[in-house]
Amino acid sequence: MxxxxxxxxxxxxxxxxxxxxxxxxxxxxxxxxxxxxxxxxxxxxxxxxxxxxxRGLILREDNHLFAADLDSLHGGGVQPSQIDHHPLWCQDYGIEVWGSCNGLVCLSNSLDTLTLWNPSTRRSRRLPYASIEFQYPSRNHEIRIYGFGLDSVSQDYKVVRIVKMKSVDDDSFDYEVKVYSLRSKSWHRAERFPRYQSLKRTAGVLASNALHWVVTEESEIRMAGLIVAFDLGRESFRLVPQPECSDKNFYLILQSLGGCLSLLCNYFLDRVDVWVMRDYGVKESWSKVFSVAQSSVIRPFQYVRLVAYSRNGGEVLMEEDNSKLIWYDLKQKRVKRVRVPGLKELTQAEMWVGSLVPLDGGVESDGKKQQEQEEKNM
Amino acid sequence: MASAPENEKNASAPEKKTLTLKSMINNEEFVVDEHVALQSVTIKNMVDSDCAGDVIPVPTISGEILALVIEYCKNHANPSASEDDLKKADAGIVAKDIYTLIDLVLAANFLDIKGLLEVTSQKIADSIKDLPHQDVREIFGVENDYTPEEEAAVRAEHDWAFEGFP
Incomplete structure (x- = not known):
C-alpha cells in the first residue's frame, strides 16, 4: 500500500x-x-x-466540575460526567472558571491558586504566586478578578489579574494589574487600571485581542455601565464604544459571540436584547442580532448568559438564572429546556474547544518533564 | 466548474470535446467530456499548457478508482443537480471499505479535486474514529518503528485515553 x-x-x-x-x-x-x-x-x-x-461544556455545580459534549446536547438532555482529573481536584473549595481560549481553561480556587488547564490532554500548569504590591497597608482588598486569552500579537497566552483595594478609613481605592505570560512563565505589572468606582466581578471577555469588563462611575453597578478593554498586545486599557440604545434601563452583560464582542442588555421582566459589534471598535457596527421576549419563556428569568451557538448556527445555548441551560431557536423564537441529569444546581457553564494546545508556551514536552518544570516554577 | 448545459452546447459546437483517461495500473480507458475531466486541476493544467495528448495517462490509479473519480466529476458537472442530490451522491461514492477510500483519497490528491478530497478525508476520519491504534497503523500501512519499551512509554503519557481500547 x-x-x-x-x-x-x-x-x-x-x-x-x-x-x-x-x-x-x-x-x-x-x-x-x-x-x-x-x-x-x-x-x-x-x-x-x-x-x-x-466542543465541550464545563459545568460547575458549587465546587464540582462536570464535562458534557456540546453536540450531544441537542437530544434535549445530556449526561455530564464529573471531572475527577482537573488540577484543583484536591483543593477544590471555591473553584471558579475564568474563561477558556483555544482549548485552555483558567481555573482558580479560594486559596487563590490559579492554573491553566487543557481538559482534553489533561495537562495543566499551576501559575506561580503573585504578590499584591500596594503602597498603603491600611487597604483591604475588595475584589480580585481574572481574564485569560491568547495575545495574537506575541502568540503568547496571558492571564490578567485585577485587584481592587479599598481604604478602611475613607472611600479611597486603588487598583493593581498584573499579567502572567505563559511563554515567560512569570508575572509582571501592567498599566494601572482606570479609576472607575466599580468593576463588575466577572471573567474578562475575550474578543479582538482584548479582555473586556463592565465598569461604572458610581459605587454600585445597578444598570448599564461602561465597557473597558485591556489590549493584550499593548497591555493598556481603553473604553469601547457602545450601541445607541434609547432605553438605558437594562442590566449589562458582556459576552463573546462567534468571536465578536457582544452585549446582552437585560430589561428586567420584559426582554433581553443581544448586540454584536461586527467591526471591532466601530460604534456604528453594533447591531442587534436577536431579542428574547420574556413572554416567550415558560418562567421569567432574572439573568441570562450566552454560552454558544449550535453547530448549524440556528440556536443559541443560554445559561439562565445560574441554574439551567436552554436552547433559544433564533427562527422560531422559541425556548427549549436542556435537561442535565445528575446536576441539582448549575452554577456556571463554559464552552471550550477540544485542542492539543500545550501549556509550556512552546512545544509540548512529555508528562514527566512538564511536571518537573512545574515543580521548579512553583 | 459551471459549464453550459449539454443541449445549449450542442447547438453551437458540432462535436462535444472529449478526453480519454487511461489508468496505467490496468490500462483501462475512460472517455469523458472535457468539462467533466477539467474539474481535476491536474488535468486542467495539462490541457491548458497543451501537454495533454489524445490519451491522458494516469499513473498509480486503478481503473476501479478512476471510475469512482469520474462518477464524482460527472455528478458535480451537472448544473441541474441540487445541493441535496450532490450530498447523497457523494455519500454513495464514499460508501466503500477503508482500503478503497485510501486509494480514492490518493487519487483525489493526485488529480487535485478539492471536493472529492474533502468528502473522502472526512469519511476516512469517521471510519477510524473507533479503532485502536494498532488497526489504524495497519490500515495506513505504517511501519511500527517504536521499540516495545518506547511505545509503552508514549502510551503511558496519556494512558487514560486508551480506555476501552486493547
Whole structure:
C-alpha cells in the first residue's frame, strides 16, 4: 500500500477528537512528531473552531466540575460526567472558571491558586504566586478578578489579574494589574487600571485581542455601565464604544459571540436584547442580532448568559438564572429546556474547544518533564 | 466548474470535446467530456499548457478508482443537480471499505479535486474514529518503528485515553 503524503494524512487526522489523537501518537515515531507538531495543533484547532466540532461544556455545580459534549446536547438532555482529573481536584473549595481560549481553561480556587488547564490532554500548569504590591497597608482588598486569552500579537497566552483595594478609613481605592505570560512563565505589572468606582466581578471577555469588563462611575453597578478593554498586545486599557440604545434601563452583560464582542442588555421582566459589534471598535457596527421576549419563556428569568451557538448556527445555548441551560431557536423564537441529569444546581457553564494546545508556551514536552518544570516554577 | 448545459452546447459546437483517461495500473480507458475531466486541476493544467495528448495517462490509479473519480466529476458537472442530490451522491461514492477510500483519497490528491478530497478525508476520519491504534497503523500501512519499551512509554503519557481500547 502506498503511503499517504503528509499533508493528506494531517488533513484526515485533523478531523479526529483529541483523545483519539493521543492514542494515535503510538502508531509510529513520525505520527507522533506530526501530532505533536505546532502546525498540526493549529490545523486541528482551526478546523474545530470553523466547523464547530470538538466542543465541550464545563459545568460547575458549587465546587464540582462536570464535562458534557456540546453536540450531544441537542437530544434535549445530556449526561455530564464529573471531572475527577482537573488540577484543583484536591483543593477544590471555591473553584471558579475564568474563561477558556483555544482549548485552555483558567481555573482558580479560594486559596487563590490559579492554573491553566487543557481538559482534553489533561495537562495543566499551576501559575506561580503573585504578590499584591500596594503602597498603603491600611487597604483591604475588595475584589480580585481574572481574564485569560491568547495575545495574537506575541502568540503568547496571558492571564490578567485585577485587584481592587479599598481604604478602611475613607472611600479611597486603588487598583493593581498584573499579567502572567505563559511563554515567560512569570508575572509582571501592567498599566494601572482606570479609576472607575466599580468593576463588575466577572471573567474578562475575550474578543479582538482584548479582555473586556463592565465598569461604572458610581459605587454600585445597578444598570448599564461602561465597557473597558485591556489590549493584550499593548497591555493598556481603553473604553469601547457602545450601541445607541434609547432605553438605558437594562442590566449589562458582556459576552463573546462567534468571536465578536457582544452585549446582552437585560430589561428586567420584559426582554433581553443581544448586540454584536461586527467591526471591532466601530460604534456604528453594533447591531442587534436577536431579542428574547420574556413572554416567550415558560418562567421569567432574572439573568441570562450566552454560552454558544449550535453547530448549524440556528440556536443559541443560554445559561439562565445560574441554574439551567436552554436552547433559544433564533427562527422560531422559541425556548427549549436542556435537561442535565445528575446536576441539582448549575452554577456556571463554559464552552471550550477540544485542542492539543500545550501549556509550556512552546512545544509540548512529555508528562514527566512538564511536571518537573512545574515543580521548579512553583 | 459551471459549464453550459449539454443541449445549449450542442447547438453551437458540432462535436462535444472529449478526453480519454487511461489508468496505467490496468490500462483501462475512460472517455469523458472535457468539462467533466477539467474539474481535476491536474488535468486542467495539462490541457491548458497543451501537454495533454489524445490519451491522458494516469499513473498509480486503478481503473476501479478512476471510475469512482469520474462518477464524482460527472455528478458535480451537472448544473441541474441540487445541493441535496450532490450530498447523497457523494455519500454513495464514499460508501466503500477503508482500503478503497485510501486509494480514492490518493487519487483525489493526485488529480487535485478539492471536493472529492474533502468528502473522502472526512469519511476516512469517521471510519477510524473507533479503532485502536494498532488497526489504524495497519490500515495506513505504517511501519511500527517504536521499540516495545518506547511505545509503552508514549502510551503511558496519556494512558487514560486508551480506555476501552486493547
Amino acid at each position: 502506498s503511503q499517504l503524503p503528509e499533508e493528506v494524512l494531517a488533513d484526515i487526522l485533523s478531523r479526529l477528537p483529541v483523545s483519539l489523537l493521543l492514542c494515535l501518537r503510538c502508531v509510529s515515531v513520525s505520527w507522533r512528531a506530526l501530532i505533536d507538531g505546532p502546525d498540526f495543533i493549529k490545523l486541528h484547532l482551526n478546523r474545530s473552531i470553523e466547523t464547530r466540532t470538538n
